[in-house]
Every structure is written in C-alpha cells, then in structure tokens.
Amino acid sequence: MVLRQNILITGASSGLGEGMARQFAARGRNLALCARRTDRLDELAAELRAGYPGITVATRALDVTDHARVFEVFDEFRAELGRLDRVIVNAGLGKGQPVGTGRFDVNRQTLETNLVGAVAQIEAAAGIFREQKDGHLAVISSFMALRGFPGNLTAYSASKAGISAFADGARLELGRLGITVTDVRPGYIDSEMTARATKRNPLMVSAEAGAQALVKAIEAEPKRAYVPSWPWVPLSVAIRMAPSALLRKFA
Template sequence: MSNREKILITGASSGLGEGMARAFAKQGRSLALCARRLDRLEVLAAQLRPQAGQVEVAALDVTDFDSVPVVFRALRDKLGGLDRVIVNAGLGKGAPIGTGKAHANLETVQTNLTGALAQAEAALEIFREQNSGHLVLISSVSANRGLPKAQAAYSASKAGVTALGQGLAAEFAGTPIAITVIEPGYIETDINRGVKTRLMATTDAGVAAMVAAIEAEKAHAAVPRWPWEPLAAAMRYLPEPVSRRMV
C-alpha cells in the first residue's frame, strides 16, 4: 500500500466530507474537493491551505453525469495525479413510498447510487490509466437491511453502493487498484439531525473512525467498529418484527 498523498473527496462542503477533508489536511495531504456549494468549498479551502499540501476545489453535481469525468480529470491535472477518490456525496431525503413524494425518493436514489456509479466510472478510468489508485465508496450500515417507511429508498440506494463496491473489490483483488466500502453508523451530521438514538457517535469520533478505516484500505468496514461492526452483521438476520421497529 503506497501513501495516498493526492485525495479527491466529493460532498466535501459539509458533514462527513468536510470532516474527512479537515483530517487529511492536518496530515499534509493534497486535496481536490467537490460539492454543489462552491462558496462553502472556497471558505473551507482557505482554512485548509495552511496545513494541506495543496487544495483545489470545483463545483460538482454528481447527478450531472457528463460533468463528473470532466471535473475529476481537471482536478487530477491540477494536483498532478490522484491517489485516492472518496465517493461521499449523498442525500438522506425520503418519504414512505406511494405517499405522493416520489421526487424525494428518486432524487435520493439518483444521487446516492447512480451518482456513485458515475463517480466510480470517472475515478477508475483514471486509475486504470495510471495502474494505481484507491477508490472509497461511502455507503451506510442501512445497506445491510431494507428499512421501512421514509428510509426505504435510502437503504436501497446504499445497498446498491455496497454491492457495487463488492463487485469492484472482487475484480481488482491482487492489483495495484484498491477498493474500500465504508458503512458508517449513526454519526452526528445534518443528515442525521433529528434522529434520537444512544448509538450516535460525535462527528469527530465518526470521522476519525472513517479516516482510520480508509487508511487501512480494507475491502469493507462498518464504522465506528463498536457497535456497528457486530450490529451491521446482525441486521442481515433480524426477524421482521424487529426490523420494522428500527426507524
């Protein structure tokens, strides 16, 4: 495993993406940061530049599929290469299916799954050309069990992300291209605002666990390891009456 000095992060203007950017900047890494909100990225970049090796930013909507490879390549050129791409951009919108709010569920699946696929396509084109790289897909522990009500489309989208990562990990096993799927549990971010659970990790603790798992470059990690590694495994086998009470 080589040191990944040049890292691209999508969805970097807030939440876990911003947290990972700050953590890698403290280590002196060079960063390419993408999000829809360019103004927030520029503020973040100004804060990170004194610590980071180099920071470049670009506006990106991952559902504008044609623009994803263009933006990735432009940032690659500015950094002089890419060692790691973290596919983090995502949405937590949703409503019970069939209640007249299909737009929220469709937008969630398009961003979280189809958008992740577009990013994987763009990243792996670059990695195949240079015969090296580390692709990180940020999924969710909800990928392990279809959740009811407003979480149904979200958990389905994340199950797709995990399956995509598993397929890629099998394809690239034993090659200079590494694939990692990270499944965070409940971590304090805007997306989890309003969720009441004793299992919520602080943003700092959650980001630290994510960065440690990414650096280890394992094929799969549920974070923070306790309690989410055993819980993620158990979720696949929970009786239906229990899973119905999960949200």
C-alpha cells in the same frame, strides 16, 4: 501501507466530507474537494490552506447527478495535482418518503444521487486509476445497506445496498489491476443529514470522532469497514438476523 498523497473527496462542503478533509489535511495530504455549495467549500479550502500551508487544496463545483461533469471535474483535478491516489465517493442524500405516499420524486432523487451519481464517480475514478495502474477507491455506503428498511429509510437503504454491491463488483474487476476498493459503511455519525432526525440516537458519535474513525478505516484499505467498528461490527451481525417485526420499528 501505501501513502495516498493526493485525495479527492466529493460532497466535501459539510458533514462527513468536510470532516474527512480536515483529518487528511492534518496528515499533510493534498486535497481535491468538490461539492454543490461552493461558498462553504471555498471557506473550508481557505481555512485548510492557512492552517496547513504545505498542502495543495483544489476545489470545484460539482453536482454528482450531472454525470458528464463528474468525469470532467475528476480529470481536471488529476491534471492539477498530477495524479489522483485516492477517490472518496462521499456525496449523497438522506432524504426519503414512505412507499406509495405520492413522493416518488423524493425517493427518485435519493436513488439518482446515492446510486447512479455514485456509480458515475466510481466510473470516473476507475478510468483514471486504470491509466495510472494504481489507486484506492473508498465508497461511502452505510450500515443501512445491510437490509431493506421501512418508512423514510426505504429508498436510502436501497440506494446504499446498490452502491455496496457495485463496489463489491468493482473490487473483483479492478483488484487484478492494482486498484483497491473499500466499501465503507458508517453507522450514526453526527452531521447535517442526521441532525434532521426528530429523535437523538443513543448510538450517535460526534462529527469529529466519526471523521477520525472514517479516516483510520480508509487508510487501512480493507475490503469493507463498519465505522466506528464498535458497536457497528457486532450490530451488523444482529441486523442480518433480525426478524422483520424488529425492522419495522425503524419506521
């Protein structure tokens, strides 16, 4: 297994990004962390520097819908750390509203962040990796990429299906250049995003357990990973075969 020492994580101020940053710091990796909320990001960076004085933790403010800035920040991180070994495309939104209810603005925001913003990150990372002739790109998609879902999940599942498809295409293109691409599809992991749900899902795992599972999967660098593998690998098969009537219960 290749040691990826310098790791860039977007959306690192909370949730899965923060959890992964903590896990990689504990493994002695240098981190390039970016997010919109710099106050929380700076607090995390200070904590990690104090807890793991042997690592470098660089930070930048970044809204991934500012596409030009995505490229600038990634280049700045590369210059600061010397190189980027792994980029984790994690920043995203869980918002959405039922189709035709007058909230195109919300659904557009989800698609612009989770799909177009993620594509900008992939492009920026791939450009750097092409120059280095090496690198690992981990794209945080979702279990919801498997099918279209109704209600508040329609835009979200569409955005994740789109970015998973883009990651698949990028893998075919970049693999021959020595660049690895992993499509990571988390199930229900406790975070700020999932905390907004009105019902507690019995399949939810804790934030720490979820972050550990994510990092373990990313380190293995497979083409695709459902995280945690249990129960999401067998459920991925079931969801593909599920009748539409069952999917409507997600609304």
